[in-house]
Amino acid sequence: MRALAAALVAMTAVPAAAADPMAAAAMLRDRALIANPAYSIVAGLTTEIGPRLAATPPEARARDWVAARMTALGLTNVHIQTYAVPHWERGIETATTIGTNPQRLVLTALGASGATPAAGIDADVVQFADLDALRAAPAGSLTGKIVYIDHAMKAAQDGSSYGAFNAIRTAGPAIAASKGAAAYLHRSLATGPARLPHTGVTRWPDGVTPIAAAALSVPDAMQLTRMIASGPVRLHLVLTPKRFAPGVSGNVIGEITGTELPHEVVLVGGHLDSWDLGTGAIDDAAGVAITLAAANTIVAAIKDGTLPPPRRTIRVVAFGDEESAGPLGGATYLTGYPTDTVVVTAESDFGADRVWSLRAKSGNPTAVAALARVLAPLGIAASPLPAQGGTDVEAAGEAGAAVVDLAQDGTRYFDLHHSADDTLDKIDPAQMTQNVAAWSAMLWWAANTSGELRPKPGGAAPAGAP
Numbered sequence: 031m032r033a034l035a036a037a038l039v040a041m042t043a044v045p046a047a048a049a050d051p052m053a054a055a056a057m058l059r060d061r062a063l064i065a066n067p068a069y070s071i072v073a074g075l076t077t078e079i080g081p082r083l084a085a086t087p088p089e090a091r092a093r094d095w096v097a098a099r100m101t102a103l104g105l106t107n108v109h110i111q112t113y114a115v116p117h118w119e120r121g122i123e124t125a126t127t128i129g130t131n132p133q134r135l136v137l138t139a140l141g142a143s144g145a146t147p148a149a150g151i152d153a154d155v156v157q158f159a160d161l162d163a164l165r166a167a168p169a170g171s172l173t174g175k176i177v178y179i180d181h182a183m184k185a186a187q188d189g190s191s192y193g194a195f196n197a198i199r200t201a202g203p204a205i206a207a208s209k210g211a212a213a214y215l216h217r218s219l220a221t222g223p224a225r226l227p228h229t230g231v232t233r234w235p236d237g238v239t240p241i242a243a244a245a246l247s248v249p250d251a252m253q254l255t256r257m258i259a260s261g262p263v264r265l266h267l268v269l270t271p272k273r274f275a276p277g278v279s280g281n282v283i284g285e286i287t288g289t290e291l292p293h294e295v296v297l298v299g300g301h302l303d304s305w306d307l308g309t310g311a312i313d314d315a316a317g318v319a320i321t322l323a324a325a326n327t328i329v330a331a332i333k334d335g336t337l338p339p340p341r342r343t344i345r346v347v348a349f350g351d352e353e354s355a356g357p358l359g360g361a362t363y364l365t366g367y368p369t370d371t372v373v374v375t376a377e378s379d380f381g382a383d384r385v386w387s388l389r390a391k392s393g394n395p396t397a398v399a400a401l402a403r404v405l406a407p408l409g410i411a412a413s414p415l416p417a418q419g420g421t422d423v424e425a426a427g428e429a430g431a432a433v434v435d436l437a438q439d440g441t442r443y444f445d446l447h448h449s450a451d452d453t454l455d456k457i458d459p460a461q462m463t464q465n466v467a468a469w470s471a472m473l474w475w476a477a478n479t480s481g482e483l484r485p486k487p488g489g490a491a492p493a494g495a496p
Contacts, residue, residue, distance in 0.1 A: 051478040059471040071319035076309040084351035085117035085277025104329035105284030112280035121270030141231035144240030150268035173210035189440035203243035217251030222445030279350035288343040301352035308452030317378035324469035340477035349422040372431040374476035377420030387437040393486040
């Protein structure tokens, strides 16, 4: 593979003064296949720092670590942009059935969960088929009860099942609280059989007092469902997370400054924070590493004279708290660059398995089709579906930027996501390298393609042929 890639680089390299954007993109694609620092970035971040829960000292150390790494890899104007975020940390979390045959259930608190008393609660479990059934429960009918919802999330290459069931976690606890429930449980939003629960944030609308809310591991949820089918179940539940005063999170920003159009920006990145159960390797040290390694591929080609600097500025951001506060990092980024125009934006936040699909929301289908041709040798097919972007680049897309999705294979992503299994050993370096190759080509395309790339008002072009 590396020998073939080296031969392709030699064939596609072009003099800097006459570099065609797409020929240069192909050269960068193949250069990244030979060597790139992505895996070393993930290994360093997850080993030297580890989990990076928002507003905690490890997250702060991670910002400094990434800023130093950006500088070492040749990005310029490196700085940290801080902002305030909620601060929540988990405590004790246990559940045991009450009766003649007590059994321990493995679970973990959801981010922003309320707490039980320190001694826990004893309560009957009431199962609902879905959120609609829970919504239909009369007000006050669940007073003192533990609500439980199961589901049938399945693995999918595009991860679409997550979207279908996500509201069980994000909205379910608040609905249960509004009906008087003492606590809330759901089957983890997970597709693997490991007896490891998957956390994730839940939301509390104004006026709703948070209750204890937790996710059961998949095997334990299946066990609870079977037990309920056989008769009433009563649980002893202890969840003691704590809320603190708002803390600090922040974006780490570095760039390759454009020459002709420095205030037209290609904005890319991943998010730096993670949940606390694993080490945040796939979610999302991988995304930070992939985008930073792609930028470094371009920096190296500039330094050795193979390519000139890009026309537009390429700005790489390791966004701050995405897991609990959502889009604050992306919105805060925009406040720091009021005179810049984000022309193209993209985020890597779906692990490190291979890119299989190109999707774009752009007003220039001809340019998108040219990018598709460069990515095709990597096994990436153009899709007619519009790009969705990611949480951290949502604000830039809403402000008018073209959005590109280099969609990764998510078949096993939700086996690991938000769990203690999100660790470095789950990353396949060869698949990560394919990501870096795709991102290297896309960044050069976005930074150097002539003409308008942003969507036309009122519509978006598909990623296929014009």
